[in-house]
Amino acid sequence: MKKNYVVLVAVCLWTCFLQAQQNEKVIIISLDGLRWQELYGGADSLFINNKEFVSNTEALNEQFWGPTKEKRRKKLMPFFWSHIVENGVLLGNRWEENKVNLTNTMLFSYPGYNEILTGRADDERINSNSKHHNPNVTLLEKAQASNTYKDKVEAFGSWDVFPYILNEKRSGVPVNAGYRSSHAANPTEKELYLDHLQKQTPKRWESVRFDVFTHNYALESLQSRKPDVLYIAYGETDDFAHEGRYDQYLKSAKRTDEMIKEIWDFISKDPYYKDQTTVFITTDHGRGTGVTKDNDWRHHGSSIPVADQTWIVAFGNKIQTLGEVKKDAQYFVPQFTTTIAEFLNLDLKNDFPALPIKK
Template identity: 65%
Template sequence: MKSIFKISIVVIAFFAIQQVKSQNSDKIIVITIDGLRWQELFGGADSLLINNKQFVNNPEELNELFWADSEKERRESLLPFLWNYAAKNGAILGNRWEKNKVNLKNKMVFSYPGYNEILTGHPDDQRINSNQKINNPNVTILEIANKSEDYKDKVLAFGSWDVFPYIINEERSGVPVNAGYSMSLAKKPSDKELYLNRIQEQTPRRWGSVRFDVFTHNYALEALKNQKPDLLYVAYGETDDFAHDGRYDQYLKSAKRTDQFLKEIWDFISVDPYYKDKTTMLLTTDHGRGQGIEDHNSWRSHGSSIPEADQTWFIGLGKQIRPINEQKENKQYYTTQFAPTIAKILNLKFESEDGPLPILKD
């Protein structure tokens, strides 16, 4: 009987230590905004597109919502959280008007290759050259974290696009992925998650493989509240699909909603005891788009035929980020540096030709 009691004490102590260790460890929220151009991030609404009735149903309304005389005013109107808070308290890279550049290294320049590069730190044009639902042969930083001692079973992913279970290789990695039109993956869904399940099922579907971001966002936010992941990945998708549809008005409105989603996540982790003062938020995009200058339709597209589609951006905010604001130096960065940055923050072993981004605190 004494032996059983001693074993029980040891087990309880072990789990108590693990819980304290997890509470004190660094947390990361990784966010991608599919196909959001650097032009809108740094300049707000584009004068070439906002009045083009081919892409905008009501130019007067869109101008009232998003137009201003200066780039600074326009970008703050479109993305108020990113520019009024994140830029002032974190780091933003990729303003090519200031010769600060971020580029992809893969030559495919569309979604699956972009997400592979973001999450693995390596382009793989030989094997990742389509958007087909094939399990990623490469190991993502999410998988490395999930198989580590410190972050095992503390990694979750949420995406609007239904290919993410394959990009992350849910089967091999063990990382739970709620993507596409998946319902809540929680063992004991909250009342809000049960309600999300219901209204997601009842909501009309605009795209067959991509749900509206409001569902992705709220499932992820509920996970933060109830499951407390240490590494959370949220992949918003609407901006890319509205752009492909040629709806510049909806593309801008979606970007504004996403900014509000980011603020909601940040506001939560800023007060929640599990995340407060322990969390870093990292943001990027999987690819750029055409500029829409000579061919106005090129803003809708990306891929190897669009020269500007490899142009991306980075944003960092939170515990491990130096508050260096918008970078205006003539510098070149690459998407392959994103995963090494995550690895450095989480103190994980990671092999990459490119080191982490120079935005981290010493």
């Protein structure tokens, strides 16, 4: 009888281990203010030769220019236009009448991130970028409150408002954002070194750190703590655009593409994540399209209506290989959230159906 009991316990433990291994893993990534025009068309001819926005036009053309949109976008974001297009789905190329739009009318960062992470706009209460705790419950908070993903959720952001957007105190989701050091109870040697480097690095922006820190803190979390739900919010593209530095905006987009590739290279080989992980990518808002009206490509907000134009990308486990979707269709950002909630088996009440991208 004792032998049978031991065998039964062993089987139960193995079954529980397998179930734990089979939990769907999700990585959510946002690129602040990256326009759909660059994602789908690469460097824009309106800006790449404009010396008001580019310090060395010849060098920038050599790095990013090409005779077609397809060649330019692959130079800008080679991982998107090699691996992702061949293994995932890209929505929002408006030149192909494929549209993705925000539903909030503020069209700047906090309202955009609230919509991405909660699945609904809240123009009444989320109408500034000030540091107030989000009254709405995000996907990450729902995951943290679940039995399946409890203490397996983490967030990393370059902007120091993310602890408020994610309502860190109420949600219990640990957030490393802005110029914070590692939030790990027992930081690894790499995290301690990142803390040290971050303190020694000059600050270009008071509220936004360089993405290299956000990225490497997040990557180390994947390698050492194995979160099942991870959010990474890269920020440089928006800040360089606001400064009117189109050259640095493009270079930041390319670096982010390389960082996302590095994330995927790791999770596609790691036994905990391999064949069990889906990556969802989007942006919090668009921006203007031209050099008129105070160079509105630099800006966004309710005065620039086209700033509601965004995009959605997904790849990994359980995503159909649809590539660049070119059919006439209209999607909305809350569908991004609904889709992730379905993957995580979380109850998300909104009025938007999931995206038609699951296998």
